[in-house]
Amino acid sequence: MKTKDFSVLIVVIMIVAMMIIPMPTLLLDFLLIFNICLSLLILLVAMNSKEPLDFSIFPTALLITTLFRLALNVSTTRSILSKADGGKVIETFGSFVIGGNPVVGFVVFLILVVIQFIVITKGSERVAEVAARFTLDAMPGKQMSIDADMNAGLISEQDARARRRKIEQEADFYGAMDGASKFVKGDAIAGIVILLINVIGGFIIGMVIHGMGFAESASTFMLLSVGDGLVSQVPALLISTATGITVTRAASDGNLGSDIMQQVFSYPKLLYVVAGTILILGIFTPIGIFLTLPVAGVLSIGAYTMQKAAKKEELINEQMEMEEVEKDHGSPEKVVNLLPLDPLELEIGYGLIPLADQKQGGDILDRIVMIRRQFAIELGLIIPTIRIRDNLQLPPNQYVLKFRGNRIADGEVYLDHFLAMTQGDEDSGIVGIPVVEPAFGLPATWVNMEEKQKVELMGYMIVDPPSVIATHLTEVLKRFAYQLLRREETKELVDNLKQTHPNLVEELVPNLLSVGEIQKVLQNLLREQISIRDLAAIFETLADYAIYTKESKVLTEYVRQSLTRQITEQYAENGVIHVLTAGATLEKGISDYIQQTEAGIHYLSMDPQMSRKISAELQDQIERVVKAGSQPIFLTSPNIRMYLKQFVDKIMPNVPVLSYTELEPDIEIQSIGVVNI
Known part of the structure; x- marks a missing residue:
């Protein structure tokens, strides 16, 4: 396991330990400051993300930060109630931030909770719920759109996989955000309950255990409790704001700041209208011109500056377009881009x-x-x-x-x-x-x-x-189909098989056969409609016989004989196969003309008269079977199968030619005719 994985585990364990083990006030001060920094960092990351998936870990981060904040609440509550001391940070928030007035602090705390719970968290929860529902409903349509673009050649298969993966991630993200928003909602409720526990419990403990008077106990623990509540609610407010920003970022070209500047302030003339309205408000109302004039002036200056910048950018864009046009007209056309052909x-x-x-x-x-x-x-x-x-x-x-x-x-x-x-x-x-x-x-x-x-x-x-x-x-x-299988496609099949059968591929390629030689064998199989899906069985046969011969036609025959179950199932019906059997005279007539070169390559050298005689007999038999409404299938010995197929292809290419060794022993063979010459 990596160091990063260990660090996350240790952090989670330490958060849980904080709820059980008492912490010194100095360490609590450090953790409270760290909590504020972490919340601010998450808010800034959410603002600068271009789209929600850029911050896909946010739901999990929301859970961890909420757990961390609750652990801090438990630790500070323990310190306040047991020692009447919450540390420098809580004391500062209780005295300096709220001016030492517990009632004011309590009201400010309630306002923060209302803002977080009712406004931000409630809205974020609803947006996340609707986004998750719409994303799931739109998934089938998006998938069909991706398939359509891929079939039209607009995107590649890799792009299609990436877009499908993104759709799945979006659905998972919004579903997780729908649930994660409940953490923020529960955190706000927990903050109110913890504050009440601190105030009531602290008041009682201060009088009973610490021996304080009524007024002193109420002032001390009210101040510390409100300070503790504010220290917790400020980071919680930042996190809930980050939640709202993340789930409401529907579409953007940049971060939140650039989007606001580009979209809200992209109409300078409207700023003049706003400036005029503010100025009129100061003239005709008791507000006074001294307050509204500076604001109207700033808006007018901003509008004027934006107009100048827009005109300058427009001139630059026009100049770039003219240069591009001149470049296109002045430079010769890149003819090389016209060379590639679509398969x-x-x-x-x-x-x-x-x-x-x-x-x-x-x-x-x-x-x-x-x-x-x-x-x-x-x-x-x-x-x-x-x-x-x-x-x-x-x-x-x-x-x-x-x-x-x-x-x-x-x-x-x-x-x-x-x-x-x-x-x-x-x-x-x-x-x-x-x-x-x-x-x-x-x-x-x-x-x-x-x-x-x-x-x-x-x-x-x-x-x-x-x-x-x-x-x-x-x-x-x-x-x-056999023409569609080229070198690149064959290499992809080899690489795909290598993931599951690495030893088999390493044994065959390139020690015994090259990719081109394997391609020829596979093309021979596809030419006769034999499936190459069981590539492992094909490679095993090639590895067995490639040490004896490299002739693709001979290797193809060996492969066909190893695929007996597949070939039998392809052509048999209910355990029976009806065939035209090659007679003894036909087999002898073909085998007598098989020649072999010095390189060991076999070929058929037959005189035209014998060739015409065989073709005529085969054509008569094929026409007879077709007229009877059946599919003609020839059955012959393995030695002449490939040569008989050459004759049949000239008459009707889709007629299968099988050998005895390509059929399972338990198959029932019924002959519907014998072909002789």
């Missing part, structure tokens, strides 16, 4: 702007957030922030998805329509705009609200425009 951009026509405007009910930003979360869960890939921009050059209802400045997908949606799709035959009687559904290429029709009710009864599936865009984006990003 992903979604451009929309002006007719689709309401989809991105939350004020108009648009939720496309929230849907993009869900897409990014879906990719993180399903594929283990962090999709870069998708920047949304309006493009007036596009048709009103068109949207375009760009990857590093290049168009990879586009489509059209109609805000006042719904997309109607069916798995059966299309009904020519439907009134609408016939289109091809962008995500899966199915025939569909955009229908209006009236036609929507009709097609729903006919069994059509109805999709709203935001869902059409979100589904299209999801399918396109799945197809290009």
